[in-house]
Amino acid sequence: MRHLIRRIGFYLVALWASVTLNFLIPHLSPGNPAQALMARFRGRLSPQAQHALEISLGVNHDALWSQYLQYINNLLHGNLGVSITYLPTPVSEVIAQDLPWTLVLVGVSLVISFVIGTVLGIIVVWRRNSFSDVVWTPLFTFLSAIPYFWLALALLYVLGSQLNWFPIHGGYDTDNTTPGWNPDFILSAAQYAILPALTIVIGSISGWMLGMRNAMITTLSEDYVLMAEAKGLKPWRVMFTYAARNAILPNITAFALSLGFVVSGSLLTEIVFSYPGIGFAILQAVDNLDYALLQGIFLVITLAVLVANFLADLIYVLLDPRVRVGRR
CATH class of the missing domain: 1.10.3720.10 (MetI-like)
Incomplete structure (x- = not known):
């Protein structure tokens, strides 16, 4: 039983590390989904329209730790975001x-x-x-x-x-x-x-x-x-x-x-x-x-x-x- 508990603990830590890396890599990369969508359609939007698009795609400019907590909260509620490939499908x-x-x-x-x-x-x-x-x-x-x-x-x-x-x-x-x-x-x-x-x-x-x-x-x-x-x-x-x-x-x-x-x-x-x-x-x-x-x-x-x-x-x-x- 102790071995089983140790293995479960190991996999929980591995899951947390994977989720954290999954969050950090896109957030530390330049650009965001709204900019990618604009580049895809070669569109020019006003700052207000771009801000509205960022909100609809779940993009925010808060501190990184705040975004991380929001990301974990979304995962716990089954919210993985919106796909820009199949917009507006979740x-x-x-x-x-x-x-x-x-x-x-x-x-x-x-x-x-x-x-x-x-x-x-x-x-x-x-x-x-x-x-x-x-x-x-x-x-x-x-x-x-x-x-x-x-x-x-x-x-x-x-x-x-x-x-x-x-x-x-x-x-x-x-x-x-x-x-x-x-x-x-x-x-x-x-x-x-x-x-x-x-x-x-x-x-x-x-x-x-x-x-x-x-x-x-x-x-x-x-x-x-x-x-x-x-x-x-x-x-x-x-x-x-x-x-x-x-x-x-x-x-x-x-x-x-x-x-x-x-x-x-x-x-x-x-x-x-x-x-x-x-x-x-x-x-x-x-x-x-x-x-x-x-x-x-x-x-x-x-x-x-x-x-x-x-x-x-x-x-x-x-x-x-x-x-x-x-x-x-």
Whole structure:
């Protein structure tokens, strides 16, 4: 229990530090959202009109500590400001609109690639120098060197443009479907997500497989694995209960970190396929100097990463008895 309390305290301090940096970076940068909006539309406003615009965008010229307290108060009330990219839509609504697309696409793709890659890593090591090891290891080593956007462009050209198997851009059929919990929209969204998801899965499997393979090679030489084999246990039990259970720990940590960054989306993939999501929203915010939207997105990403790391700590305790004994 004391260890759990310490970890919670650590993550609370990390959250406070992240929130503080998230506040300081835009506020110490030159300019403000009102000036960025004026530059965007090349407009000239009177001082009174500019002051009114600053008030509507939440800009004030109080002391920095006063602005910081106001920022914390706004966060506690769920007020993330107004997005100048999607003016006058609040940042919270923009994130709430784009986040589900990213969570479904990147989250499902991450889980699929993690499961397939981990299982393949176990298989190729357990049957070292077999056909599966000789073929799969070099193949996925090659795939790991291919940049995401190249793979996305190749799949887009072959499967989308030439074969016309899948749609090549967007998140759903805007002409024939209405967003909502209806079969037509769900099927359309699933069809549009196949190519981006395939890009993420193919590009990610290699990392999980090679990581699991390297960890398994080290684990198989441990004394407890050799003892299990000497006791005459069934090979599948030795492989999963003794070897894989311990070798998977580094992958679990990497998976937790990746799970935290799911909310940030896959920027290049979303850009190539014009897929509506957080990654595409980040690009729009950068292009338009939308600091409020960037702050809101980075805050959500920070929360997701901290929660994912905390869950990884809990999973470590459950999977590794040595951790439980060492932390009593």
